[in-house]
Amino acid sequence: MGVTLDLTRAPKSAPVKPNLSGLTRKGLVETLIAADVVRADKAKMRANQLWRWIHHYGVTDFDAMTDVAKETRAAIAERFSLARPEVVERQVSRDGTRKWLIRMAPGIEVETVYIPDVGRAGALCVSSQVGCTLNCTFCHTGTQALVRNLTAAEIVAQVQIARDDLEEWPSPKEDRRLSNIVFMGMGEPLYNLDNVADAIDIIADNEGIAISRRRITVSTSGVVPELEALGARTQAMLAISLHATNDPLRNELVPLNKKYPIAELMAGIRAYPGLSNARRVTFEYVMLKGVNDSPAEARALVNLLKGIPAKINLIPFNPWPGSNYQCSDWGAIEAFAAILNRAGYASPIRTPRGRDILAACGQLKSESEKMRASERRKLEAAAE
Ligand code: SAH
Ligand code: SF4
Secondary structure, X not given: OOOOOOOOOOOOOOOOXXXXXXXXXXXXXXXXXXXXXXXXXXXXXXHHHHHHHHHHOOOOOHHHOOOOOHHHHHHHHHHOEOOOOEEEEEEEOOOOOEEEEEEEEOXXXXXXXEEEOOOOOEEEEOOOEEOOOOOOOOXXXXXXXXXXXXXXXXHHHHHHHHHHHHOOOOOOOOOOOOOEEEEOOOOOHHHOHHHHHHHHXXXXXXXXXXXXXXXXXXXXXXXXXXXXHHHHHHOOEEEEEOXXXXXXXXXXXXXXXXXXXXXXXXXHHHOOOOOEOOEOEEEEEEEEOOOOOOHHHHHHHHHHOOOOOEEEEEEEOOOOOOOOOOEOOHHHHHHHHHHHHHOOOOOOEOOXXXXXXXXXXXXXXXXXXXXXXXXXXXXXXXXX
């Protein structure tokens, strides 16, 4: 027997309150004053209190903030939220890698991956966009149609959710499981620099999550005009998705190369603020069988990087449903690495992690692409 639901009188969901987790310290002070929920002369002190609760203790309930007066808490709670976005799916790989599918808003889903034993203790791979506009031919994320920038709150939320799951609140100073952050999830971070920079200010703050900027790496496919701003604003470590040593091949693999060819990219990297032997650029190079993995290409790579303080990260290609490439043979990868090593470059081969749950590099893609933009707009309108 069919049942028809009458939805015409269903209550409209409440408007989404702005989330305080995405505000920088300065933004938090200004927002509290503008909303008239604290006295202007007390705003800085109140913001400092809130900051510690939100980013050091990880609380999601204003009532936990016991050193803030009850009326003030109520006034703030009326206007703002600290709620985490919904975790739609949580998967744990055989190798301990964890992946969360997070719903930021109706139809807006991203994946975040925690990889143990990477960096000092464990790295969180965060997304900066839903999908990606850049269509690199070997990348699953690039095939996702729906794209929007994530807000700073949505980027910070990925770290908060990982910390919830790893039970790392209050923020430990030592023996952390989550020690590094890499912007290597979905999206091109330099197309969303304002929000990425704010999120880094929040994540790196010493009285909060306190992950130092030297342990935060931003990976880009080569948006040359934004490189200097990235360094100046974030002091983050830089990673470049190079993948090819000549323009014709890189044009094919990373189509953005047609706009910013290799020579321009290398010049931009050499000018990256703060570059030194202690702060090297990481070059990522995905190993594609018969495409970019010959000894001649390894030697070309050495030539290209001359004079740049660099590390090279060889990434075995991770296949995904429908991909047209194969991963290089292990022997070819080792031979490639040996040439780089002989030239003095540390060039670790990145062991694929979490492949069984499609959590490895370039395998991320959310279900949200199945929803058309028109459907999403309808859903968003319904939620307003
Ligand atoms: N958009 C940014 C950051 C996200 S991609 C960038 O391109 O740098 C993170 C890394 O994974 C990049 O180096 C990317 O080239 C690599 N990658 C993408 N697809 C991959 C795949 N299928 N196998 C292995 N690495 C892949
Ligand atoms: Fe986008 Fe990076 Fe994937 Fe290229 S490799 S499509 S830039 S996410």
